[in-house]
Amino acid sequence: MIRVKVARNGRELDDVFHLRWHVYAQEEGLFGGSGSVPYISDRFDAHPVCYNLIxxxxxxxxxxxxLNGDTGAGLPADRYFDFSAYRRSLVEEASRPGGRPPSLGCASMLAVRRRWRHRRDIIATLFKMAAGLGLAHGTTHVIVAVAERTQAMYRRMGFAPVGERTWIEEIGDHVVPLAAPFDAFARWAFDRRLLQPHSMALLEGETERILLSAGETLFREGERGEECYMVESGLLRATRRASQDGRELLLATFAPGDIVGELALIDDEPRSATVTAASNSEVLVLGREEFRRRLGGPHGDPDTLLRIFAERMRRMDDLALLLAYGGAHQKLLYALRSLYRAATPERRRPEVRSVTASAEDIAQMAGVDPAVAQAALEWLQQTGACEVRGRRVRFLREPAAAMEEAQTPFTPRPAGASRPEGDGKVPLALAASRPRR
Structure with missing residues (x-):
C-alpha cells in the first residue's frame, strides 16, 4: 500500500530532503555527487506557499x-530559465476581454527511488495531488524546468516547451523549460466522472491518497475506523466472513466516485466488513474530523450523505438477490458491469475503458469458476468487445451489454478441448451451449 501526503512534521520533511539527496546525488550522481551532507534543500522550501509531497x-x-505558488519572490524554475517573456504573454492575454489575471505555480524536485520508478501510478498520484493544490489556490498556469530525458512525461500532462534546452552546471544535466495552462493540466489529472461538487471538495487541497495493488486490503472487519475513502480509480470489494462456515460473503463493490468506510466514522463501531482492491485502485482519504467538518459544509451536507446511503442500499439489494437466486451467467454480468464502471475512460473515446484485472479477479468478484470468467473474456475478445494484454483489459464497449445482446450462457470449455471448427470465433463450450433462436 502506497500513501501519498503533504509532508508536515519534522520527520516527514527530513524524509523529503534526504530522499532528494539519495536519488539525485547517490543514485544519479547529480548536484556534485554524494557530498558530506545527506540532504538537499533550498530557499524555496521556506517560502510561504510551498508544499512538499511525499x-x-x-x-x-x-x-x-x-509545489510552489508565486509569492513575488520568484519560483524554482526561474533559477534555470528566464520565464519573463512567458509571464508578459500571460499578462497581455489577461488584459483582453474575459481575461483572468495569471497566478503561476511551479512543480520541482521530483525524486523517485530507483526501485519504484516502474510504478508510474506513484508519479501520476504526486502530480494529481499537485493539481488538487493548484485548484485550491486558483492557479492559472504551471511552469517547470525539467531534465531533458523526462520532458515526454510532462508533455503528456499538457506541458509544452517555452525555450531551448540549457546545460546547468550546478545540476550536471540539460534542462528544458516547459509550461502549461492549469486547465490542461487539470484535464489530465482528474477523471471527468469525479468532477461533481461533493467529489471536487475532496480533490482540492491537501487530501491524502492511497494506492492499492489488486488483492491488497484497505481495512479489515473488526478494526477501529479513523478514515473513510472515496474511490478515484479502480474497484474495491467489501466482504464479510460467515460465522457458520467461515466462507467469504461479497457485500458490495465500489467504483470511482463511491464512498467507503464512512459508517465507522458515524457510529464509532468497528469496521463491519473487509475491503480489498479487486483491481489496481486509488482512493482519496478523509479523516474522522475532516469527514465530520465536510458533512456540515457546503459540499458535504446530510442530503449528499443520504443519497450515498440510498445508492448503496439499492446496490446491496440487487447484489443480495443476485447471490441468492442468480446463476453463473447473471453473476458474471454483474461483475463485468462493475468492472466496466470502475475502468478508466480514454480521453478521446470515453466509451472505451481500461482496467487491470485477470480472469481470476473477475471470477472472484462474480463468485464463479475461473474457467467461466476466462471463457467470457475469450468470447468478448473474439467478438471485438474487448482486448486483453496480460492483466490489462481494454473494453471497446460495455461488456455486459455485449453478452446480453448475444444471450450467451457462459460455461467453461472442458480442459484440453480444442476450439470448434469453422470461424473459430467462439470457444467450444460457448458454441455448444448457445440457445437456439
Missing part, C-alpha cells in the same frame, strides 16, 4: 515532489 510504501519514503 509517498510512503509502508514506512519507507519512496517518492517526493515540491
Amino acid at each position: 509517498a510512503y510504501d509502508g514506512a519507507e519514503p519512496v517518492a517526493t515532489l515540491r
Whole structure:
C-alpha cells in the first residue's frame, strides 16, 4: 500500500530532503555527487506557499515532489530559465476581454527511488495531488524546468516547451523549460466522472491518497475506523466472513466516485466488513474530523450523505438477490458491469475503458469458476468487445451489454478441448451451449 501526503512534521520533511539527496546525488550522481551532507534543500522550501509531497510504501519514503505558488519572490524554475517573456504573454492575454489575471505555480524536485520508478501510478498520484493544490489556490498556469530525458512525461500532462534546452552546471544535466495552462493540466489529472461538487471538495487541497495493488486490503472487519475513502480509480470489494462456515460473503463493490468506510466514522463501531482492491485502485482519504467538518459544509451536507446511503442500499439489494437466486451467467454480468464502471475512460473515446484485472479477479468478484470468467473474456475478445494484454483489459464497449445482446450462457470449455471448427470465433463450450433462436 502506497500513501501519498503533504509532508508536515519534522520527520516527514527530513524524509523529503534526504530522499532528494539519495536519488539525485547517490543514485544519479547529480548536484556534485554524494557530498558530506545527506540532504538537499533550498530557499524555496521556506517560502510561504510551498508544499512538499511525499509517498510512503509502508514506512519507507519512496517518492517526493515540491509545489510552489508565486509569492513575488520568484519560483524554482526561474533559477534555470528566464520565464519573463512567458509571464508578459500571460499578462497581455489577461488584459483582453474575459481575461483572468495569471497566478503561476511551479512543480520541482521530483525524486523517485530507483526501485519504484516502474510504478508510474506513484508519479501520476504526486502530480494529481499537485493539481488538487493548484485548484485550491486558483492557479492559472504551471511552469517547470525539467531534465531533458523526462520532458515526454510532462508533455503528456499538457506541458509544452517555452525555450531551448540549457546545460546547468550546478545540476550536471540539460534542462528544458516547459509550461502549461492549469486547465490542461487539470484535464489530465482528474477523471471527468469525479468532477461533481461533493467529489471536487475532496480533490482540492491537501487530501491524502492511497494506492492499492489488486488483492491488497484497505481495512479489515473488526478494526477501529479513523478514515473513510472515496474511490478515484479502480474497484474495491467489501466482504464479510460467515460465522457458520467461515466462507467469504461479497457485500458490495465500489467504483470511482463511491464512498467507503464512512459508517465507522458515524457510529464509532468497528469496521463491519473487509475491503480489498479487486483491481489496481486509488482512493482519496478523509479523516474522522475532516469527514465530520465536510458533512456540515457546503459540499458535504446530510442530503449528499443520504443519497450515498440510498445508492448503496439499492446496490446491496440487487447484489443480495443476485447471490441468492442468480446463476453463473447473471453473476458474471454483474461483475463485468462493475468492472466496466470502475475502468478508466480514454480521453478521446470515453466509451472505451481500461482496467487491470485477470480472469481470476473477475471470477472472484462474480463468485464463479475461473474457467467461466476466462471463457467470457475469450468470447468478448473474439467478438471485438474487448482486448486483453496480460492483466490489462481494454473494453471497446460495455461488456455486459455485449453478452446480453448475444444471450450467451457462459460455461467453461472442458480442459484440453480444442476450439470448434469453422470461424473459430467462439470457444467450444460457448458454441455448444448457445440457445437456439
